[in-house]
Amino acid sequence: MMESGTCKPNVVTFGTLIKGLCMKGNNTGSIQLLKKMEEAGCKPDIVVYNTIIDSLCKDTMLVDAMNLFSEMMSKGIDPDVITYTSLIHGVCKLWGSKEAMRLFNEMVSKGIFPTLHTFNILVDTRCKEGLVGEAKSIVELMTQRGIEPDTVTYNSLMDGYCLRGEMDEAKKVLELMLSKGSIVDAYSYNILINGYCKHKRIDEAVLLFEEISSSRVIPNVVIYTTLMDGFCKVGRTQDAQKLFSQMHACGHFPDVQTYAVLLGGLCKNQQFPEAIQLLRDMESKKLEPNIVIYAILIGGLCIGGKVESARDLFRSLSSRGLQPNTRTYNIMIGGFCNGGLTNEAIKLLKEMEEKGCYPDGCTYNIIIRGLFNNNEPSEAIGLIQQMVGKGFSADASTTELIIDLLSKDKVDPALLPLIDRS
Template identity: 40%
Template structure:
């Protein structure tokens, strides 16, 4: 009898136990940090041990917390434990279950669960369908996602809400169908479901990524006019878009605007600016952005410090980068692989390969796992320091560890091999890669064509050139430059000058390098008239003869007539040079 009374007390929502759990869940929700998931797990265990078990809502809240921390497998384990303890599933727990499977790349299983829900007589709801649509989007099966959405509309299985529209709009954006996404946004506005900041943000972000920042700004204005308030994510997307296209000043203004509108920038917002300034080499501005962030009571995180380290490394100021690293460690922030990659890359670029190798070992001792970027940097360092054997060994090692080389790795590898006189090996390796989609890269072809000229094999270069055109790759200035050198080497300078004209027709402007090669070769062949034409053209376009071309010019002065145009050009160049100094 006593036992029954205790049981009754536990069932009551006002019971001290229930409110105790509620308080702890609330505390966890507001809290943060690495202990969050562990604390949640602990609480879950305590709740599960209670007989009778607490309210299912509390369990759901707790598991949601874990889902928000992206611990999907853990969440699934907890749901299964609840099932084992005889706590019946409801549509909420089922939806979490489906979501977790979708997040773990098991969208098919998600659909199998949908069938189960039907069988059990619980009808799926909007959340169930949105989750599944999102699951398809996550694995790039956007066409199917859209089909499912259409079917739901057609068969009137549900009335889509903002989340569902947002999910489909996001899917369309993800596969580059921004205009379709915009259409759907307009369509939803024509209906009963009002659009909100989420749908707009998705499209704004997508427009920014499509390099249509001004269109994004227009949509942003349109959304504001409609009374939809932008939030921190909208602003982050816009600031990111502006920064990506060198419009940092406008980005900084956008930051001021958002604060005026009462939207507080987050650490992420400042990180976007910090990163952008670092990438374009102005670490000083980045440091100012960090100060601005600290003034607002925000704490720089690993991303902030990593960006600064990368910025200093790119400028070759390794000492400064090391100082930043020390600073972040003092703040008890843990550098990750991305942080160290910047440093390793910095050491390699400075030819401090010994230092790079020590750090490479050190981070592994710490338990960090080098990724493709780490290996690629190390490869470059080894090749640049004239150690192709060690480089090749490392390349094999990385693959043995299950890391697939990416296009950057291949570029570094082939460039390194060519620079270390391993042309034959390079070409053989390239052939062996054969049809790999990955090697359909114009930069890679250019590297190899360059390699061919260095080993004096113009014929192989010509083959490669035909091959890349056949694959539909678009030559860059560098490709053309390499090919012009090939023609020169082959003794068909005429083809070289022809290509210079053709590249421009193809919408690729010759650069200083192109002209220098041509002019130099023409001078060598004593084709002064032709040399004049190109020399004049290059000067008009703002390019100067380089050292080697200039020497060729000076050597020829005695051979050209007093009234020669070439002589006038040379005089102009030398006079101009004197005036400047």
């Protein structure tokens, strides 16, 4: 079209291509096409600018989005509610609700009325910041403007109360939703069940689960997994296993996360035969265990003092087509250190680097504490020097241990400058 000159592309043509580039995540290409559009004498409209600004915000390229916003206004194109809502969403994700409220007030001062979506973004961000009181004020402002809260609004409020541990207030929000005839879906119930579980009010979570089962809402895999996690965290693994069986009976198929939760609970309670059986059950269902699943099992075996079994499972990972990540190495290194096998831990540290899985600060701190606890201070000091050289630092637990040993004259005071540097 551009070469022939017989049919010139218009704003819709350019806008369609720009939208396609943005959908592919090619923000650079979309901005280049915007410039080409202007060079071709085709003036971009608000839709074109909104498309690029929204894409930049979604990809957390907020400075670029703000620059384009300023450029747009300098060319006499006025922003609309879509422009501001995209920017508010981006600002909320990166800079928080305080800066977003500045944009919100700027928008209102220009006579641009926010939509339900705009309000929901602000409510959700305030709640995630623990500012539920301010979120409620935004909801009141919504209703004053004749915009009724929807399921998304109420879910954000409920989640905010759960984060603060104000479970009775969260339950009131659910009751309000039901009384107003709002759509209460599985996601809504899961927020409250998760809140009860996190604050160890497991019996109330069970009552709510039973309430769901008697309503028109069908519990999904996420709800089952959340409640199982709650049972496991309070040591009620038998109830978690019963729920797992019930889930199967109701025709729901557990996913990798469900298995990870139950496996973690069994390992934490040192029910290793059941944990191994669960792993086999997972494999028999053609649901391939990932590195997270094996890391949970290796960690459980280490905590239970079964370091040899953990090492065998760790060594079998490559034959299963899995490469241990830094977290998995750290778990195995910690197991060796707790079992007094510091030589094995140091060998594993060297192996990590050889295999291109680079140790992090956590790796060094685990081994350093292990060496001190196993009365090997000179090796620990050498490793501290190596850690500092790589730009890592001693964490609170390591520092506390070293200070305690210094106070008991069990390590050389010459170590202090190293700790200061780290």
